[in-house]
Amino acid sequence: MSDADTTVETLRESTRAFVAEREWEKYHTPKNLAMSLAIEAAELMEHFQWLEPAESHATANVPATKAAIADELADVLCYALSLANVLQIDVSNAVLGKLEKNALKYPAERFRGRYRAD
Amino acid sequence: MSDADTTVETLRESTRAFVAEREWEKYHTPKNLAMSLAIEAAELMEHFQWLEPAESHATANVPATKAAIADELADVLCYALSLANVLQIDVSNAVLGKLEKNALKYPAERFRGRYRAD
């Protein structure tokens, strides 16, 4: 399985099944899931804590580090998908809709190569 | 488009195109993306800051709040997908692989209804 042939629903469903098999739904309040997501995001960030940004590419590509980062990224995504499950948010709609909004907020011609307009 | 018929690659590709059109790749170091992800995760968490966990279901289902939460969740996911793009991490493999690891770490029969084993 790879991103090219896996739907978002497949990942959501796998996450939902994992939670259901353990009867963990009671812990999965939106508040707790948002906290958990933030905790995992911080663990991901820890890999880059003292690096120069440019350096962070090289470090992240060391195989053992890359595997650890992929693992942390998976934790982030599992909680994000669990939150989507609990709140019945369609992730694809949310992401594509946000990119459209951001395209209006950051018109390519004004923001090309910079994140602040003059 | 909905999660049922959208592949993860489609979302990755939309995110990649958004970044490329603005030539923002230079800002998208792994370090900066991990920071951005953590910042967005905190903004998501802010919606639940003072709520009781149980209360957080009801609040999150108020339509205007739910739309705001979906927007923040989209921000989290856009940065997560951008990090996957930059590091060439297959998200589906990472998530499904992590669920398998977690299934061994938290056997359903020992952790049913609780997040700590006795």
Next chain:
Amino acid sequence: MSDADTTVETLRESTRAFVAEREWEKYHTPKNLAMSLAIEAAELMEHFQWLEPAESHATANVPATKAAIADELADVLCYALSLANVLQIDVSNAVLGKLEKNALKYPAERFRGRYRAD
């Protein structure tokens, strides 16, 4: 030593000396310190991840847990003080000034017992 007879400057100076003895000033950019503070804040939060808020009082008062929490809180404060050192921010002024601003933003009579005004 205790909070009653320790000035903020004493804590700042101890933190500064620790960093100087290791010649770690080069790592202590404002960006890295802000990241580190956020990472430690998440580690602190982890102690309360799955608890009901009310429950979190009892748990936090289990002696071993309380000691671990005090340790994480110290990490948060060391990075906060290091950031104040690097940016030459007077912490006492900042805190007391912010409380004054917040007193205007949240007048006691309108916000008594609630965090949102009607």
Next chain:
Amino acid sequence: MSDADTTVETLRESTRAFVAEREWEKYHTPKNLAMSLAIEAAELMEHFQWLEPAESHATANVPATKAAIADELADVLCYALSLANVLQIDVSNAVLGKLEKNALKYPAERFRGRYRAD
């Protein structure tokens, strides 16, 4: 008032009074305070999101930015002190004790100029 002549207890007491005047103690569970601390830490981090670490010194010293950062740092500290108030943790003991532990963990001679030993 400045850090040189302000005790930690003075700041704790000011924070405690602010909370008591609004009868906000009921919101100040350890879980909620830890979340709030993490949210404010992320807002502080946002000032440095896209900067090179070295650049972050210059940016943080632009007066308007520095004032905004001091404000965010104050928010972080108010929640840290509130958590210490709620859990009756002596902050000075915690910080000085942690520096002693870290001095053993990171002996100056082995970690001088680097954050990892060989």
